[in-house]
Amino acid sequence: MGVYYFVDGVMCPVEASERWASVFKSHRDPCVLESVFKFDFDYVLDLRDESDLKDFNKVREYFCSKLELDKGRKKAFDRKIVCDAILEYVGAQAVINREYISAVAPSPAERELALGMPSIPNCTIMAVRDKSKIEQTRVFR
Template identity: 35%
Template structure:
């Protein structure tokens, strides 16, 4: 069975709840790869360090890190590091906009009247649901996991610095454990 380790940065209280009751996919509407459970995975940087930095940036008083095993075998994976998958994503994105036109749905065009993340989440969710995707993977840029010099000087180069995974199907998360760190 093909399994990948993923690292989820959160607060200690959230981590204890997750360990007890399992992950609950986010459904806030502001997830850039759709609703699901997000992890840092091996790729452009150390996923453990990225998870720690994320947890510290969001939960400075009580950061925590969860390691999870995620099943890739028998999973439908959209890997946006692969050009063929990017082409598929763009084709399905176009289908999303065609559907909006067919149903006479108009998106607001003024950024102050909507959140750009909500649009990205709706598009990603449409693609995930239409293609029955379990897992989406993407190289991404997060200032929270940038190197210390970038953070110190407030420099955002916007060049991908980590690899993330959205597990849209929580049944693909086989187990999770709390990682201790100083």
């Protein structure tokens, strides 16, 4: 669990935020927020960094070797459990990763027809796990 932000990287975070908000019609007047964080960067897991990614994969391998999975369970649920356990284990305050999110795709066709390539990221996100590290937030747009 955490608070998710688009950050500089694959795509402009403001553009990604606006696209994401425009897809969800339930938001009558969406806005883009800008936040300031106060992290101990030793506890920010940056999966864009090869060293952090290797460390994450080592811990993931260990956790997965200890699991007894029920074949009837949903895989997405199992991924979430494993990921949350790893992040708790390493004490991550935040995680940065490149992702493919269809809601930020540039065209309605790509969003609606799932024409994107999920293995090729289209944005960079940060999940802030420790909300006390959000120092301030303001409406950007």
